[in-house]
Amino acid sequence: xxxxxxxxxxxxxxxxxxxxxxxxxxxxxxxxxxxxxxxxxxxxxxxxxxxxxxxxxxxxxxxxxxxxxxxxxxxxxxxxxxxxxxxxxxxxxxxxxxxxxxxxxxxxxxxxxxxxxxxxxxxxxxxxxxxxxxxxxxxxxxxxxxxxxxxxxxxxxxxxxxxxxxxxxxxxxxxxxxxxxxxxxxxxxxxxxxxxxxxxxxxxxxxxxxxxxxxxxxxxxxxxxxxxxxxxxxxxxxxxxxxxxxxxxxxxxxxxxxxxxxxxxxxxxxxxxxxxxxxxxxxxxxxxxxxxxxxxxxxxxxxxxxxxxxxxxxxxxxxxxxxxxxxxxxxxxxxxxxxxxxxxxxxxxxxxxxxx
Amino acid sequence: xxxxxxxxxxxxxxxxxxxxxxxxxxxxxxxxxxxxxxxxxxxxxxxxxxxxxxxxxxxxxxxxxxxxxxxxxxxxxxxxxxxxxxxxxxxxxxxxxxxxxxxxxxxxxxxxxxxxxxxxxxxxxxxxxxxxxxxxxxxxxxxxxxxxxxxxxxxxxxxxxxxxxxxxxxxxxxxxxxxxxxxxxxxxxxxxxxxxxxxxxxxxxxxxxxxxxxxxxxxxxxxxxxxxxxxxxxxxxxxxxxxxxxxxxxxxxxxxxxxxxxxxxxxxxxxxxxxxxxxxxxxxxxxxxxxxxxxxxxxxxxxxxxxxxxxxxxxxxxxxxxxxxxxxxxxxxxxxxxxxxxxxxxxxxxxxxxxx
Numbered sequence: 199x200x201x202x203x204x205x206x207x208x209x210x211x212x213x214x215x216x217x218x219x220x221x222x223x224x225x226x227x228x229x230x231x232x233x234x235x236x237x238x239x240x241x242x243x244x245x246x247x248x249x250x251x252x253x254x255x256x257x258x259x260x261x262x263x264x265x266x267x268x269x270x271x272x273x274x275x276x277x278x279x280x281x282x283x284x285x286x287x288x289x290x291x292x293x294x295x296x297x298x299x300x301x302x303x304x305x306x307x308x309x310x311x312x313x314x315x316x317x318x319x320x321x322x323x324x325x326x327x328x329x330x331x332x333x334x335x336x337x338x339x340x341x342x343x344x345x346x347x348x349x350x351x352x353x354x355x356x357x358x359x360x361x362x363x364x365x366x367x368x369x370x371x372x373x374x375x376x377x378x379x380x381x382x383x384x385x386x387x388x389x390x391x392x393x394x395x396x397x398x399x400x401x402x403x404x405x406x407x408x409x410x411x412x413x414x415x416x417x418x419x420x421x422x423x424x425x426x427x428x429x430x431x432x433x434x435x436x437x438x439x440x441x442x443x444x445x446x447x448x449x450x451x452x453x454x455x456x457x458x459x460x461x462x463x464x465x466x467x468x469x470x471x472x473x474x475x476x477x478x479x480x481x482x483x484x485x486x487x488x489x490x491x492x493x494x495x496x497x498x499x500x501x502x503x504x505x506x507x508x509x510x511x512x513x514x515x516x517x518x519x520x521x522x523x524x525x526x527x528x529x530x531x532x533x534x535x536x537x538x539x540x541x542x543x544x545x546x547x548x549x550x551x552x553x554x
Numbered sequence: 555x556x557x558x559x560x561x562x563x564x565x566x567x568x569x570x571x572x573x574x575x576x577x578x579x580x581x582x583x584x585x586x587x588x589x590x591x592x593x594x595x596x597x598x599x600x601x602x603x604x605x606x607x608x609x610x611x612x613x614x615x616x617x618x619x620x621x622x623x624x625x626x627x628x629x630x631x632x633x634x635x636x637x638x639x640x641x642x643x644x645x646x647x648x649x650x651x652x653x654x655x656x657x658x659x660x661x662x663x664x665x666x667x668x669x670x671x672x673x674x675x676x677x678x679x680x681x682x683x684x685x686x687x688x689x690x691x692x693x694x695x696x697x698x699x700x701x702x703x704x705x706x707x708x709x710x711x712x713x714x715x716x717x718x719x720x721x722x723x724x725x726x727x728x729x730x731x732x733x734x735x736x737x738x739x740x741x742x743x744x745x746x747x748x749x750x751x752x753x754x755x756x757x758x759x760x761x762x763x764x765x766x767x768x769x770x771x772x773x774x775x776x777x778x779x780x781x782x783x784x785x786x787x788x789x790x791x792x793x794x795x796x797x798x799x800x801x802x803x804x805x806x807x808x809x810x811x812x813x814x815x816x817x818x819x820x821x822x823x824x825x826x827x828x829x830x831x832x833x834x835x836x837x838x839x840x841x842x843x844x845x846x847x848x849x850x851x852x853x854x855x856x857x858x859x860x861x862x863x864x865x866x867x868x869x870x871x872x873x874x875x876x877x878x879x880x881x882x883x884x885x886x887x888x889x890x891x892x893x894x895x896x897x898x899x900x901x902x903x904x905x906x907x908x909x910x
Contacts, residue, residue: 475838488853497844
């Protein structure tokens with residue numbers, strides 16, 4: 199079968215031929231429909247993140263997938279059922295407490311592999327297998343956009359942890375700032391606007407108009423903030439201090455600037471994965487700010503089945519115009535290279551392996 | 555009546571004579587028993603924190619008080635009832651949403667004053683008045699130690715917010731590190747050991763043996779970590795990464811080092827109030843650490859009535875030897891200066907105005 203793989207660091211993905219996988223006991227065989235491309239894929243391709251499976255020299259890419267069950271193989275799934283796979287699996291066939299309680303997203307290093315990212319092949323292939331418990335059914339009509347469930351689930355988790363961090367008191371957020379106008383930033387902005395109904399939302403980028411992401415930001419009713427004109431620490435003076443900051447840039451100064459832009463009792467969600475980088479901060483002021491104004495920062499990675507299920511509901515609530523504008527390209531596997539192109543007119547892309 | 559006041563920045567507290575206060579409607583008159591002294595008092599005395607009430611040039615000190623109701627003045631309190639006052643009050647007689655819902659600790663700047671600290675006289679006087687709702691009854695037998703309820707309440711809140719921040723997943727902390735071996739650090743260490751029954755606890759200080767605080771740390775069953783031998787970032791290698799860090803030093807590098815010393819899924823509680831101070835951090839690594847290991851930081855200030863009530867229960871559970879060792883001096887108001895002395899043999903002191 200066809201698959202899209204990389205040798206990490208080789209610089210670009212290639213089409214390879216691999217044997218169709220055989221499901222083990224408890225696993226179903228899934229025929230792949232579409233697989234999304236995101237920043238993590240580009241990091242993996244560049245060799246900055248992730249690693250190939252043990253004893254292999256290639257990694258099949260793809261962690262944002264949707265497919266249909268081809269062979270339930272004795273599981274409770276049904277032939278033709280549309281499913282989205284979660285990403286983390288236990289390493290070396292060894293279960294552990296995090297997986298046992300359905301929270302693989304909280305497993306520490308060494309206690310998981312990530313399909314398409316670290317230590318396990320991904321879903322960019324005509325077929326894949328997965329244990330039943332890691333296949334989340336979705337309605338048939340969401341199948342074309344099913345590859346958005348995984349990225350939405352990342353924000354479902356981040357927001358869940360942020361809300362939990364503010365659950366010891368009465369907290370009614372009415373403003374939110376998304377740092378980053380990539381696809382994850384825009385999806386999260388849409389969640390804040392359309393699903394969580396946050397009154398006032400802002401999205402930070404560094405692009406000139408006309409730009410398709412700025413158009414989406416404004417169509418959502420959010421305010422676009424150009425970081426070249428209004429750096430993050432100046433946002434409270436130029437607009438307002440906000441109750442929630444969602445950091446989706448991986449630019450580490452943003453993690454610290456988040457403290458300054460938060461309103462009292464606010465929470466910052468950190469999602470990016472930067473490289474080491476030393477710089478100066480006014481650590482005294484940041485520390486004091488966090489304390490005197492009861493601020494919180496939560497780091498969040500990956501997501502579990504519950505977040506995927508919540509993401510399915512969220513996806514169903516996003517307006518059609520938004521997903522139409524967000525998904526700028528779905529490419530047949532024969533022209534998969536286009537799905538990895540970057541550029542100012544690219545927002546979100548996917549590779550299509552098959553149709554229902 | 556006698557009161558202990560400061561002109562901020564004057565360098566030392568003085569005994570003053572003030573009129574005995576008259577309770578307003580809804581307020582009771584309380585006869586003061588004991589008032590504790592803490593680091594915040596020393597900050598106020600030094601002029602680094604807090605301010606005098608509007609149109610006054612002196613501030614009566616004291617925010618850790620216990621007293622007995624002298625005149626219920628029509629409230630539901632009873633004559634002779636032992637009570638501990640909370641600290642925040644609405645400013646200028648103006649209520650606001652934070653006070654209305656019983657969460658004055660979450661009020662932002664300008665929406666509160668703090669008795670004995672900022673904008674309102676404290677409790678270091680023979681009598682004080684307070685609205686009934688800010689007087690927390692405690693059992694008579696706890697009266698001699700009632701001045702510990704306020705500092706314990708600070709940790710009740712910090713720990714409540716930290717636990718909330720980890721409530722979106724299954725979290726069973728079994729190790730904790732307290733940064734700072736002052737009285738608040740030791741009280742919190744005792745809470746971790748004796749009340750929350752955390753398996754392994756550590757307390758960081760920078761003192762030589764023999765030292766009374768190191769003795770308390772070790773008698774509690776905790777491990778004393780000398781920061782001169784083992785700086786915070788080396789604690790994971792020397793001992794272990796911990797599930798909870800409680801920062802009670804106000805040393806801002808600790809706020810950042812907390813991220814490194816936390817185990818995956820851990821939470822750091824920031825309590826100190828440092829001055830501005832710029833320094834270099836590896837912001838990229840700290841950001842990445844928070845994300846990839848789901849770490850959280852929560853700042854926490856002040857506490858509300860519910861935290862005081864929890865603190866009363868906690869105080870009742872602390873062993874007698876601990877509070878005996880913690881409280882190194884209770885001084886009659888005639889020798890109040892001694893309560894403000896600092897030195898390696900001083901842990902926690904209080905001024906005694908009267909006995910039951």
